Every structure is written in structure tokens, then in C-alpha cells.
Amino acid sequence: MIALFLFLLAALTVTVPASDVSAHNILHHLNFLPLMMAGILFGVPGAAVASLLAGAVNAPLIAWHWSQWPLDAKDQIVELSIFSAAGLIAGYLSDRESAHRRMVEQTKQELEKVYLELRENVAHMKKTERLLAAGQLAASLAHEIRNPLASISGAAGILRRGAARPEYIEDSLHIIDLESQRLNKLLTGFLNFAKPRSLRLQGTDLDAILSSVASLASHAAETSRIALVHEKVAEIPEAECDPEQIRQVLLNLVLNAIEASPPGSTIRLRARAGTSGTRIEVEDAGTGIAEEIADRVFDPFFTTKPKGTGLGLAICSTIVTQHGGALSFNGNPGGGTTFCIELPRAREMTNGR
Ligand SMILES: Nc1ncnc2c1ncn2[C@@H]1O[C@H](COP(=O)(O)OP(=O)(O)OP(=O)(O)O)[C@@H](O)[C@H]1O
Ligand SMILES: [Mg+2]
Numbered sequence: 001m002i003a004l005f006l007f008l009l010a011a012l013t014v015t016v017p018a019s020d021v022s023a024h025n026i027l028h029h030l031n032f033l034p035l036m037m038a039g040i041l042f043g044v045p046g047a048a049v050a051s052l053l054a055g056a057v058n059a060p061l062i063a064w065h066w067s068q069w070p071l072d073a074k075d076q077i078v079e080l081s082i083f084s085a086a087g088l089i090a091g092y093l094s095d096r097e098s099a100h101r102r103m104v105e106q107t108k109q110e111l112e113k114v115y116l117e118l119r120e121n122v123a124h125m126k127k128t129e130r131l132l133a134a135g136q137l138a139a140s141l142a143h144e145i146r147n148p149l150a151s152i153s154g155a156a157g158i159l160r161r162g163a164a165r166p167e168y169i170e171d172s173l174h175i176i177d178l179e180s181q182r183l184n185k186l187l188t189g190f191l192n193f194a195k196p197r198s199l200r201l202q203g204t205d206l207d208a209i210l211s212s213v214a215s216l217a218s219h220a221a222e223t224s225r226i227a228l229v230h231e232k233v234a235e236i237p238e239a240e241c242d243p244e245q246i247r248q249v250l251l252n253l254v255l256n257a258i259e260a261s262p263p264g265s266t267i268r269l270r271a272r273a274g275t276s277g278t279r280i281e282v283e284d285a286g287t288g289i290a291e292e293i294a295d296r297v298f299d300p301f302f303t304t305k306p307k308g309t310g311l312g313l314a315i316c317s318t319i320v321t322q323h324g325g326a327l328s329f330n331g332n333p334g335g336g337t338t339f340c341i342e343l344p345r346a347r348e349m350t351n352g353r
Contacts, residue, residue, distance in 0.1 A: 005034040010057040032083045039090030047091035051084035140301040148179035189311035203238040206271040213250040225263035231270040239278045252312040253282040260286030277344040285336040
């Protein structure tokens, strides 16, 4: 098309009468267009070929012109040279732009490749982490089951020998009974932790839940001579949560608080509206939580109690996380502990539905 354009201009120059100076002038200046187009579209090589072609096509015309008007002919040579130079500059810029574009494209492809590799690595790492966590959990469970099993087996051995004294028989039966209950508690807790049931969300009056928890735990509190106080701070709007699960969480927290509190102390329960949802607090004046164990209390099977399973807080944490909330605590050794459940507003709860 560019070559055709150049030939067409030369042909028109030949056909237009020599007296029509302005038409000749325009036709000559129009050579600028194909030379620039060649540079923009095909780079420096394209501009060079087009310049040579323009020179070759215009040479006879300029030669004829030279015999009539040598000054005009010189102008035409200078102009054609400038047009060619402009075409070559446009070609150079176009080549540079193309090289830049190719480089950007190549970098983009490399980045995409790195991103894909990174995603694969992260997925692989997550899978390894999950397997590792499952392995650790299974090992901890096996360890926890071994102690009661050893006690049951020892007691069964005494019974099997037959000649034991009646009080030993009574003791052995008591051990079998107690350790079976412990195993049952351990396995029920483990199932609750490992396979929590899906949430049944509904509008819930949290103060009503706190009252029911206070009365459920009142017997344990009275036995330990601890006062359980439900403080009604202010009217709070209904929260959307699974009332059974939240009751279980609060009961675990209150039982922990009772176990950590000295006789004569008070445990306070309260719910209040927070900035991003609802906040429920269980405050005790007990032993507090030492710094060395603070980051382990939510780990499954972590316990400081001889008969504890260490699953209470792990289950609480799973349930609160399922609600899209957070479970945290404040406490210093000897200064009591406050556990805090933060439940988000209804629309933010997406997990477990
Ligand atoms: N209110 C609290 N004050 C002081 N320490 C606490 C309190 N709540 C929890 N803890 C510490 O966190 C540990 C883990 O608690 P978690 O409820 O998970 O298990 P546990 O109470 O030991 O056993 P289980 O719940 O099976 O009876 C406890 O053993 C205790 O050391
Ligand atoms: Mg507990």
C-alpha cells in the first residue's frame, strides 16, 4: 500500500501540467505521509526501504525539474531527505516501543509463571501443615487415652486374680468406672472439637443465655463457695448466634473460672454491645494465667489439671471462630482472668451456615 501510494503520487506529478505549481507542491509534500507510515508500521527497515523507493521514483521527476528550475529541484531533494529522516526517526521510536512492549509482555509472562508456582507451593504447604496438625492431634489423643487404659487394665488384672481383698475389689471397680467415664468425656470432647456440628443461627437474647448458664453452674459454684453474679450492664440487641453452642462455650468458661477461683471469691458474667458486635465477658478473681502457658491454653489436650482433658478451651475457640468471632483473655498470675467472646454483627457471620 505504501509503495502504491508513492507510485500514485509520482504518476499524478507526471500527469498534472507543469504550470500548476501549487498542485505539484502539494503532491511533493504528500510524500511525507507514506514515509512516516512506513516508519511507524515497519520500523527502521521499513522506513529505509520506503525512503529508497521514494528516491528512486522521484529521481527522474527531480532530474527533469533540475533542467527547468534547478533551485526548486534542490528544495525537493532537501525536503525528500527531511521526510526520509523523519520516517527513519519514527521507525526508530516505533522499534523501541515494540521492544519495550515485548519486554513488558515477557515480564508479565514470567510473573504469571512465578505466581502459579507460588500458589502451588502455598497449597502444598497448607496440605503438609494440615497433615502435620492431624498427626499431632492423633498422637496427643493416643497419649491421653493410654493413661486411663493403663488404669483400667491394672484394675482388671486385680479382679482377674480373684483372691484380692474386698476393699481392693471395690477400689478396682471404682477405678474402672471412673476411668471409663474419663475416656468417654475425652472422646466426646475430641469429637466436638474435631467435627463440630454446623451452626443453627437464630436471634438470641444473650442475657437469657447468661442467666441459664449461671443457674446451670450454680451447684458447682456453691460447692466451691463461689458467688456467681450475672451483671445486666445495659439493654443489648438480640445477637444472631447458635444459642446451644454459645451456652456450651459459656459453661466451659464458667467451669474453668470456678476451678481457678479461691473459695469466697466472685465470678461475674456480663454481655454488652461492642463497636463491631457483641461482647460477652466471664471475669474471675482466680489464679490468673501465667505468661509461660498463655499461648498454649487454646491448644487441644493442654491442661494443668490432673483430671482435665484440655479440650474445653479448644472447643470454645472452634465454636466462636465458626461464628466469625474471637475468643481472648486478659489475666495476670494471681490477679484473676477475664475471658471475652466477641461476636460479630449478624451479616458478618458466614462460616458454618
Ligand atoms: N479462668 C481460668 N483461670 C486460670 N486458668 C485457666 C482458666 N481457664 C483456663 N485456664 C487454663 O487453661 C487450661 C486449659 O483449659 P481447658 O478448659 O482447655 O482444659 P481443662 O479445663 O484443663 O480441662 P477440661 O476442660 O477437660 O476440664 C487449664 O488447664 C488452665 O490451666
Ligand atoms: Mg476446662
